Amino acid sequence: MSNVILQAQGVTKRFGNLVAVNSVDFTVNEFEVVGILGSNGAGKTTFFNLLTNSGVKKIVDIRINNTSQLAGFAKGADLAYFAKVHGIGYEHVLNFAPSKELFTLWRDKKLTWAQYEEAYLKLLEERNVAKNIRIAEYDKSCFLCSEEKPDNCHRRLLSEYLQKAIGGVDIVHLI
Numbered sequence: 001m002s003n004v005i006l007q008a009q010g011v012t013k014r015f016g017n018l019v020a021v022n023s024v025d026f027t028v029n030e031f032e033v034v035g036i037l038g039s040n041g042a043g044k045t046t047f048f049n050l051l052t053n054s055g056v057k058k059i060v061d062i063r064i065n066n067t068s069q070l071a072g073f074a075k076g077a078d079l080a081y082f083a084k085v086h087g088i089g090y091e092h093v094l095n096f097a098p099s100k101e102l103f104t105l106w107r108d109k110k111l112t113w114a115q116y117e118e119a120y121l122k123l124l125e126e127r128n129v130a131k132n133i134r135i136a137e138y139d140k141s142c143f144l145c146s147e148e149k150p151d152n153c154h155r156r157l158l159s160e161y162l163q164k165a166i167g168g169v170d171i172v173h174l175i
Contacts, residue, residue: 003030030139048086057140058089062096062155064103079144095127096143096158113152120157129158130165 051059059079066076080090098106098120106116124130147153156171163169 048082048088051083051088051142052086054142055140056088056142058091058138058142059083059144060096060138060141061090061092061144062158063092063144063146064094064097064100066092095129095132096124096154097145098154099123117157120154121161124158124161130162133162133166135162135166135169 061076061079066079076090076092083090097103098116102111102116102119102123105111106113111119143155143158145153145155147155150156159169159171163171
């Protein structure tokens with residue numbers, strides 16, 4: 001059983017009448033991969049305060065192309081800079097991203113989500129991700145992709161894949 005290193009209940013953040021975060025409960029355990037998600041418009045400050053306050057030590061960018069502005073997140077170099085300012089590491093890991101071809105097939109609706117999920121998980125197996133990962137290097141990390149919610153995103157698929165393949169990986173989605 002993992003040791004709890006951070007626990008919060010009923011976390012809410014407002015900017016005037018705008019509720020950026022509403023009544024979020026979460027626990028972060030030792031050796032846990034933490035994912036923090038938010039809709040566009042929440043702002044860099046809110047994003048980084050959530051990361052910092054959640055104990056995130058590293059952002060793991062798993063976007064195929066981290067040089068474009070996707071889902072409101074900064075370009076890779078800018079994101080690395082802002083992360084450093086907040087005492088958070090940054091790493092872009094293409095091995096965790098889907099191939100451009102696979103992502104394009106799903107984006108263009110030539111694959112269903114179930115087909116995409118199956119192909120992405122097969123790609124992780126082909127890349128030997130579970131065998132080659134040093135999970136301790138991702139302790140207190142936050143996976144970042146371009147999707148707003150975890151329903152149809154490879155960040156969730158990767159987290160669940162690692163949880164199943166390695167064990168002892170806890171997944172937290174803050175929406």
